[in-house]
Each structure stands twice: as C-alpha cells, then as structure tokens.
Amino acid sequence: MAQVSLPYSQAFDNEQAFKTFTVIDGNGDGTTWAYDDLNYQAACNRNSSASADDWLVSPKFHFVKGVKYELKFSAKTVQDGTTEHFLVKLGTSATDTTSFSQTLIGDGSADNSYSAKNYSASFTVAEDGDYYLGFHYLTPRQTYSSGLGIDDINLTGSVEETKSSPKAVSGVTLKYDYSGGLTTLKWKAPTQFEDGTDISSPLTYAVRRVGSTDYLVNGYQGTTFHEQVTLRDMPASSVKFGQALLRYAITATCDSMTSAVAYSPFKVVGTPDELPYSETFSDGTIHHFWGESHTGHGRWGEMAVSNKYTHDSDGGVFNFTAAANDESSLGFSGLISLKGASNPVLSFWYEYMNSNEDEADTLEVQVSKNGGEFTTLTQVDVNSEDNLRSWQHAEVSLADYVGSDFIQVGFLIKSHTGTTCIYLDDVDIYNQVGKDLAVTDVSHPGRLRTDESRKSVVKVENVGADAVAGSSYTVAVKANGRTIGQAEGRDLAGGSSVEIEIPVTAPVVLNSDSVDYYAEVDFDGDENLTNNSSDTIRMAVALPSLPRPNNFVAVAATDGIQLNWQQPDAPRATSTAVTDSFESAPDFTISDWGDWTLFDGSKVGVYGVSSCDFPNNGAPQAFTVFNPTAAGASDSWKAHTGNKELVSFSAVGLRSDHWLISPTLSGEAQTLKFYARAYSKSYEEDFEVLTSTSSVDTSDFQSLASAQIKKDNAWKEYSYDLPAGTRYFAVRVTSEDAFALLFDDFTFVPDSTGAQNVVLTGYNVYRDGENIAALPSTTVNFTDASAGAGKHIYNVSAVYDKGESVLSDSQTADIADGITVVNTEKADNGQIYDLQGRCVRNVNVPGVYIRNGKKFVVK
Known part of the structure; x- marks a missing residue:
C-alpha cells in the first residue's frame, strides 16, 4: 500500500476512495466493511447472529517521533435506535491486527443514524516509522441488525504543540474552459491562525482533486492554479456514463501547521447527453451521470426501494432523507445538450414526506447553463397539504436555455427538520411539440383467449402543448401486428393523461400459443411518432382444445x-380433474400467469415480510406466487405440497379486495377443492368463493360461499360444489387489518381436460389470414x-356450438x-x-x- 502524505483528509466521496483502505473480516462471518454509496461513507453492517469483529485499516503514513498528530473523524449508526461500539488503534501492519498495540480511542460509540458524532484524538509515536490507523468495530451480538458508519477522516501533524493551524483558504472559485480543458482555480489566502493571531510567515498550499489522495502540487506558493484537464485525465473509476465530477481540495500550511480542507465549486466534464433524456433510477441505479453537494449529512442519492414506493414500479428512486435540522442538498444531472430543441421541457415526479408539517421545506428546480453557476428556475410547493405523501407531477419549461451548448438540471432541497424525506422519479427532458400523444403504460391480461375477451388498459399521455380532442385519435392493441382491440380516444389537455380500457380477443387466425403484444395510438397530425407504441412483450395465448379438421x-x-x-x-367424452400446486408458476409473480387471472381491487400496498427480501415484497397486489426457500423465509411459510404456494398479503389501511380467478372450467357440475390457512393465529382471515358463467370480469361473479379462519394456522382442505354452467370460480380474500392468507393444491376440471359436449356446426376457411368462407x-x-x-x-x-377450433x-x-x-x-x-x-x-x-x-x- 502506497504511503500517504499529511495533511490527510478522506470524505469517501466515491468507492475508489474507500478502496485505499484495507478490510479485515475478523470473525469471518462474511459481513464486514463496505462502501456505502447512499451515505458516502465506510460502513459495516452487523450480523445479528454474531458479535462484530471487523477492521477498517487506513493507508500507510510515515510518522516521526516528537511530532504531535491530530486525528478527527465522524461516526454514526446504520440503523437508528442502536448503540454501536468501536476502538481506534495505531499499528504497524495493514493485515496483522496484533500489531495494533497503541489505543487512540478506547471507548468509541455511536447511537444515532441521523446525526454523526465527531471524535478526535491527539497522539505521538515512540519511533519513526510507517504506521496505520485501525478502526475496530466490535459491538457484541444483538438480536437486531444495525451497523457502524465512519466518515470525514482528517489527520494532521505538527512539531510544536503550542502552534495553531492557519485558517482554511476562502473565496475558492473554479473556472473550466469546456472548449480546451483549461482549469483556473483561485482562492484567498488566510490572514490568521485558528487561535486568532495574525499570520506573518509565508504560506504554501497543497492542491488535489477530490476523490484522489495524490497532490497535484504541494508547497505551492501562489493563490491561482492552472491545470489542463479533460475526461481522459480523470481516473477511470470516477467516470460514469462518459462524464465525471471535477472538484479540488486545498489546504494551507504555515510554520509546519496545516489548515482544514477547503473545497472548490464543482464542474462536470465529458460528453453531454442528448434529448430525449430519461432517468428512472430503476432498481436504485442511475443510467446517466448524477452528482450532489450538501450541507450536513443528509444528501441526495439513488436508492433501491420496494415498487410500492416508486412512481413507475421499477424498484428505484432518487432520495433525500434529512439527518438533522437545517440541512440542504443539491442533486444535479450531468451535462445535457439541447441541440435541435425548440421548446425543451423538464418533467419529473416527486413524493414529499415530513412528519413535522409545521416546518416549511423548499424544493427548488435549478439550472446551470454552459457550466455556470446553478440558478433557481422555479420553486415547487412541496408543503401543500394535498401533495403530502402522494406522487405529484411537475413540468418546467426550459425554453430560455435554447441555444445553450448544454445545461444541467438540479434539485435543491432545503430541509428545516430532521424528519424530511423526499423521493424523485421519472426525470425526463424532451422537446415539446404542439401535437404529441404517447403510450406510456399498458396493463394486460396474463394470457389472451380466442373464445372470450379480456381487458387491456392503455395509458395515453398528451406530452404535447396543444389540447387534443378524443375524436382525433384511436388506441389499438395489437398481436403479431393484427389489431385485436380498439377504442376511440378521450379529450386530453396538454400534460394530462387518460387510461382507456379496451376489450381484446385473440382470433384463431393468429394460430400460435404466444404472440408479440403491444399497444399504439394513431393520432392524426402527431409531430412525434417515436413514442406512439408501447414496448412489445411476448403474450401467451390460451388456444381452444376443440378438435380441428x-x-x-x-x-x-x-x-x-x-x-x-x-x-x-370425436370430442372428448370424459373429464379428468387436475391439481395445480403452482410449482411451474414464476416465483413471486403478482401478475396473471398461465390460465390464472389476478385482480387487485384494493390497489394499495400490502403487509410484506420484513425479514425477507424478494420481488414485489409489500407492493400493491392481489396474490403472489410465494417460494419460501427462494425468499429465505422460515419453515413457518412452508407450502402444503412442493415448494410454492399462493399468498394474499393483507392490504394496508383498508379491507382487502384480492381476487384469484381460475382457468376456464369445463362447464359441467364439479367439486372444487383446495387447501388454505392463515399464516398467524393472531389475525382473523376472511375469504369467499364465487362463480361466473360468462367471463373473468369481477362484476360477472356471484357469491357461492364464505369462510373465516380464527386463531388457527394449520392447513385445512376446503370443498365446494360448483353448479353446471360454471365457467370460472374465484377466491376473493376480504380480510381487514390481518397479515397473510395462504393457498395451495387447487383441484378442479378445467376446460382443457373436461368432456367436450359440443356439436360440430361448420367450418371456416382462411386465405392469408382472412376468413373467406363459412361452410x-x-x-x-x-x-x-x-x-x-x-x-x-x-x-x-x-x-362448434361452443366455439371455434384452432386452425x-x-x-x-x-x-x-x-x-x-x-x-x-x-x-x-x-x-x-x-x-x-x-x-x-x-x-x-x-x-x-x-x-x-x-x-x-x-x-
């Protein structure tokens, strides 16, 4: 490990900075120090099944006998409400923990995850030599998980203990020539020491780029520094999506005493992104360059969350969570070109949460033009009572910046309490034309049928500036390019959206058990055709089992x-019952699968499993195909047979309205059987069984029976006689403020194995996919x-009298x-x-x- 010079400061601005430290997993439990890219710190989570024993070892320093060294750093907990313990020691080996014999801090503790606690220690060494700082995390085993975070490490040294350090430099400015890469860094020299005495001796300066421990100059005597720097000169680890953050750290030294670090403003360098620009933060990751600056410890950062906390159900948001009172943070994009745009618009969604609603926080939308200072374009009223704890949409014109080489957009949150939390999602910048309709979302059945219609809901958004009459556009759902459902549009003001329900039926002429399925809008005069269609998915088709020619x-x-x-x-003369244990269903799906249909009438988040991590945990849903083993769940979640079961988690805050609708039945009188149980004896669970003679639309179902489970969590078989003519059964969970109801092993006679009591009535003839004769x-x-x-x-x-066969x-x-x-x-x-x-x-x-x-x- 390379030796590092003093003064030394480490703010863990990126993972590369963390990698200059050595990590030792003392107890070998696999849980140890890692880079925390949300809080920009070194963090060690604690395994709840073992005591912590983990070392974070600094780079190598050369210490000299007779010099007094000063160590400063901050520490906080990973989870609030816990107390975490640590030691700080001095050693002579980066890998041998027994060499850490000199204790600098012997009783370190942190007890707050919001406000970091500052620590300092003064020390000397007995002999000249190479030394390492060791942060030893050693909290005893607890039944709950938490962890320790270390940040803002500063180390200085002085020969004369009576001397004071100079104050930090001030007035730091940074100019960057984007055409040639020349950097001009200026600062004002301090005139006093920290103790208030005037500086009379010469000052020298050390300059480095933030994120690097290597000094560009050390012992520099001027207050203006130039550097020719382009993206090629930046460390590869700091370049993200073709852009990088350029910022400098400056210290002043006088009479061998070194000041605190002063930081320059920042510049983003690299190749600007082009329009249309879209950032969704899916799965807690970024897809373009993003950065932030902050006061205090609260700061913006991408974060992976459950789908129910996002606007677009993709598992990620851009989040600011306050750590203390009176904090601010600017989250900013990279460089974005507006080339070719005549009317650029910024669109984003936000959700604001603050348990102390008497304190008014502010969210400012800011813009930097051609690398200049960020200035406020508009302020969003996040404190409106109607906006609290719900997703809100904002749209801001960027027309004033047309002609710029590039811009950056920023979101400045000014938080007054330590309870502030705000999410951003779906940040888009695009050129807004007058007429522009877009298909932005499609909800679809899990499988198409040839013998009955299913519902598809298409969301159409007017992203143009002009109002649009519903009569001027149509919305179609297509399978393999063939229209299988269509509806006329509805009136849309600029910036508004509408959901249009379209019945869809797969014609037998598709002649396939799966099709390319998508929706598109046909708008006369649309000036942007690139967003008229949804993404194409592969959709299953339930083909009829009637005999074909x-x-x-x-x-x-x-x-x-x-x-x-x-x-x-000849048609089938006998029926065969089947038992579905859901072993072939996709793990943790909450959408239709196979011939089963799900409907969530509650449309709110559900109680998830806090001790497990699995897809759709807590998201709005009716049922999930639950695999306890894959979820890491305990045996208390064990299925009745096999590895999987269906679970209906209770809706949060209201009565559940969760529907499980069967595949098409044979239509004959039959007996339905299945197993069900409550997860916990502590909750009362309710469900009913319903039947339909026509379709899977919930309005077509009639109640057959209801059941209630009280103070029991054992598997029990339920049996119901379905009358002749029943085409579908449904299980509807109606529990209120409960937890989880489990189902498995449904036995019934589906249409695919039932007796075919049908009469042949004729034939249809097709040429090139078109019906040319009925015989x-x-x-x-x-x-x-x-x-x-x-x-x-x-x-x-x-x-046949009951439908048409496949081709x-x-x-x-x-x-x-x-x-x-x-x-x-x-x-x-x-x-x-x-x-x-x-x-x-x-x-x-x-x-x-x-x-x-x-x-x-x-x-």
Whole structure:
C-alpha cells in the first residue's frame, strides 16, 4: 500500500476512495466493511447472529517521533435506535491486527443514524516509522441488525504543540474552459491562525482533486492554479456514463501547521447527453451521470426501494432523507445538450414526506447553463397539504436555455427538520411539440383467449402543448401486428393523461400459443411518432382444445385453389380433474400467469415480510406466487405440497379486495377443492368463493360461499360444489387489518381436460389470414376461385356450438406454378385418401391424392 502524505483528509466521496483502505473480516462471518454509496461513507453492517469483529485499516503514513498528530473523524449508526461500539488503534501492519498495540480511542460509540458524532484524538509515536490507523468495530451480538458508519477522516501533524493551524483558504472559485480543458482555480489566502493571531510567515498550499489522495502540487506558493484537464485525465473509476465530477481540495500550511480542507465549486466534464433524456433510477441505479453537494449529512442519492414506493414500479428512486435540522442538498444531472430543441421541457415526479408539517421545506428546480453557476428556475410547493405523501407531477419549461451548448438540471432541497424525506422519479427532458400523444403504460391480461375477451388498459399521455380532442385519435392493441382491440380516444389537455380500457380477443387466425403484444395510438397530425407504441412483450395465448379438421390440403387447379379436409376427431367424452400446486408458476409473480387471472381491487400496498427480501415484497397486489426457500423465509411459510404456494398479503389501511380467478372450467357440475390457512393465529382471515358463467370480469361473479379462519394456522382442505354452467370460480380474500392468507393444491376440471359436449356446426376457411368462407358441417371441400396470382396460405377451422377450433396445418398453393406432379406412389407407403376423404387401397386411377397430410398426383 502506497504511503500517504499529511495533511490527510478522506470524505469517501466515491468507492475508489474507500478502496485505499484495507478490510479485515475478523470473525469471518462474511459481513464486514463496505462502501456505502447512499451515505458516502465506510460502513459495516452487523450480523445479528454474531458479535462484530471487523477492521477498517487506513493507508500507510510515515510518522516521526516528537511530532504531535491530530486525528478527527465522524461516526454514526446504520440503523437508528442502536448503540454501536468501536476502538481506534495505531499499528504497524495493514493485515496483522496484533500489531495494533497503541489505543487512540478506547471507548468509541455511536447511537444515532441521523446525526454523526465527531471524535478526535491527539497522539505521538515512540519511533519513526510507517504506521496505520485501525478502526475496530466490535459491538457484541444483538438480536437486531444495525451497523457502524465512519466518515470525514482528517489527520494532521505538527512539531510544536503550542502552534495553531492557519485558517482554511476562502473565496475558492473554479473556472473550466469546456472548449480546451483549461482549469483556473483561485482562492484567498488566510490572514490568521485558528487561535486568532495574525499570520506573518509565508504560506504554501497543497492542491488535489477530490476523490484522489495524490497532490497535484504541494508547497505551492501562489493563490491561482492552472491545470489542463479533460475526461481522459480523470481516473477511470470516477467516470460514469462518459462524464465525471471535477472538484479540488486545498489546504494551507504555515510554520509546519496545516489548515482544514477547503473545497472548490464543482464542474462536470465529458460528453453531454442528448434529448430525449430519461432517468428512472430503476432498481436504485442511475443510467446517466448524477452528482450532489450538501450541507450536513443528509444528501441526495439513488436508492433501491420496494415498487410500492416508486412512481413507475421499477424498484428505484432518487432520495433525500434529512439527518438533522437545517440541512440542504443539491442533486444535479450531468451535462445535457439541447441541440435541435425548440421548446425543451423538464418533467419529473416527486413524493414529499415530513412528519413535522409545521416546518416549511423548499424544493427548488435549478439550472446551470454552459457550466455556470446553478440558478433557481422555479420553486415547487412541496408543503401543500394535498401533495403530502402522494406522487405529484411537475413540468418546467426550459425554453430560455435554447441555444445553450448544454445545461444541467438540479434539485435543491432545503430541509428545516430532521424528519424530511423526499423521493424523485421519472426525470425526463424532451422537446415539446404542439401535437404529441404517447403510450406510456399498458396493463394486460396474463394470457389472451380466442373464445372470450379480456381487458387491456392503455395509458395515453398528451406530452404535447396543444389540447387534443378524443375524436382525433384511436388506441389499438395489437398481436403479431393484427389489431385485436380498439377504442376511440378521450379529450386530453396538454400534460394530462387518460387510461382507456379496451376489450381484446385473440382470433384463431393468429394460430400460435404466444404472440408479440403491444399497444399504439394513431393520432392524426402527431409531430412525434417515436413514442406512439408501447414496448412489445411476448403474450401467451390460451388456444381452444376443440378438435380441428384433419388431413387438410390445398392445390392449384384450373378453376381455382381446391381445398379438401376430413372431419375432426370425436370430442372428448370424459373429464379428468387436475391439481395445480403452482410449482411451474414464476416465483413471486403478482401478475396473471398461465390460465390464472389476478385482480387487485384494493390497489394499495400490502403487509410484506420484513425479514425477507424478494420481488414485489409489500407492493400493491392481489396474490403472489410465494417460494419460501427462494425468499429465505422460515419453515413457518412452508407450502402444503412442493415448494410454492399462493399468498394474499393483507392490504394496508383498508379491507382487502384480492381476487384469484381460475382457468376456464369445463362447464359441467364439479367439486372444487383446495387447501388454505392463515399464516398467524393472531389475525382473523376472511375469504369467499364465487362463480361466473360468462367471463373473468369481477362484476360477472356471484357469491357461492364464505369462510373465516380464527386463531388457527394449520392447513385445512376446503370443498365446494360448483353448479353446471360454471365457467370460472374465484377466491376473493376480504380480510381487514390481518397479515397473510395462504393457498395451495387447487383441484378442479378445467376446460382443457373436461368432456367436450359440443356439436360440430361448420367450418371456416382462411386465405392469408382472412376468413373467406363459412361452410356447413356437411362440406369438407371448397374451391377458391377468387384468389389472385401468386402463392397463398390456406387454413381451415372447425366451428362448434361452443366455439371455434384452432386452425389446421397451413397449406401453400401457387396459382402460377400449378400442381406439382410426382411419380405414382405405392399403397404401402402409408394410408392414402382421395379428395373426397375416402381411404383408397390402390392408386392406379390418375388424380390427386393425400398421404400424411401432403398432396401428390398420379398420372
């Protein structure tokens, strides 16, 4: 480890700074010191099953006998309400903890996670040599988890103990020439020592970049410093998304005494991002350069949170949480180019929370132009009673900055109490035109059906400046490019949005068990077509199990395309019950899966499992496919059979309205069975069973029975007789202020294995995906005389009194080429049929025949 010169300061501004320290996991429990990028400190979490024994060892220093050294640092807890203990020692090895024999602080403790506690220690060494500072975290084992954070380490040394250090430099300015990379750093020299006496001896200065321990100059005598620096000169570890923060630290030295560190303003260097700009902070990560500056310990930072705390349900926000009274923090973007924009607009969402609502905090939107100072553009009224604890949208014009080389946007929070918390999400900058509609969200069924409609809800936002009449646009849902549902729009003012419900049905002509599914808006005169469609997802299709026509063939003849097929196989005559234990369902999904449908009527967060970390924990939901092993949960969550179960966590603050809707049933009278239990005996859990004869829409269900679980958490089988005509059953959880209701092993007869009491009524004929004929059930051939020249794809389906089958295999016929002629086939090559569907033993008679669904010609 390289030797570090004094004066030394470490604010842990980035992970690279943390990596200059050595970490020793003394008890080998895998929980030890790491970089805390939310609080910009070195932090060690404590394992609740073991006492802490972890060392954070500084870089190497060369100490001299007779010099008095002064150590200062701050410490705080990771979780509030705990007391964490540590020692600070001096040693001669970075890896041998037994070398730390000189104690500097023997009774260190921290008991607050908001306000850090400052520590200092003066010491000398007995011999000249290389030494290391060791921060030894050693809190005894506790039943709860917490940890210790160390920050703002400063170390100075002086030969004469009676001398005072000079005051820090002041008036630091930083100019950066973005065209050539020349930095000009200026400061004012201190005129007094810390004890108030005047400085009469010469001053020298040390300058380094923040984030580096290497001095650019040391012993420098001027008060203006120049450096030619570009992004290539910055450490690779400090470059994020093609940009980096440039800031300097300056100390003054007089009579061998060194001042505290003074910091320059900051500049961001690199290549500006282009419009449209979007930052979602998904999963607590950034996708562009972001930085912050602060007073106190509260500061902006990206943070991973449960989806229920985000605006866009992507697991991340930009967060400021106050650590003490009267703090402020500026969170700022990197460089953003407005090139080509005539009307740029900043859009963002925020949620403000403050338990002390009498103190008015402020949130200012600030802008820096071409690397200049940040100035306030507008102030957001976060204190409005209507805005508290709910997501609010703000939109700010950036038109005044058109023509700039680049800008930066900043969010300055001024907090007056230690209880302030604010989230930012979905920060967007785009060029706003007059007419611009965007599809911003789509909620969709877990699976499409061919025999009934499902609901898709499409969110359309007017991101243009002009109001839009609903009659001027339509919204369509598409599968494999084919429209499967469409609705007329609704009136939208500029900046507003609407959710449009669209019934969707998968036509059998899609002929696939999965499709590319998306929504799009068609707006006459839209000036921006790049946001008219949603992302495409792969959507499952529940295909009908009705028998389809057999041995379909299509050939070209002189009078058109001749189509021939055989009648379908007989429908199933018996039913078979199935048991679904959800072992094949995706872990922790809260969306529809397979043929099951979920509906959350509560639409609020639920009580999660605080001791576990798993997707959608606490998010608004009806049910989740819970895998206790994958969640790291205890055996108290064990499923009835297998590894998985369904869990309905209770809604927070109101009665649950959580629906689980079955796959399509056979329609015959049958008995439904399943197992259920409450997680805890301490809560009363309620549910009811309902049936529907038509669709999965909750308004179509009628209550069949209800149940209540009191002071019991054992698995119990429930059984219900479903009347004939039932197409779906539903389990609706209605518990109030409870915790969790568990379900497993549903036994029933689905449509896919039920007896098919159907009557064949006819056939549909398709050419190139379009229905060209509807035929009676007695007809098993058709001639298409209207097909144009070229190749065509044909299919046929069987139509029953209860629906339509899937399509037959596709056949291709070519009008231009005619029928391909092959040699005479022998009868022993497989069963052979003529075009009337008759099985023939010999093929001596010239004509067209079918074998294994393929045509051949005998001459």
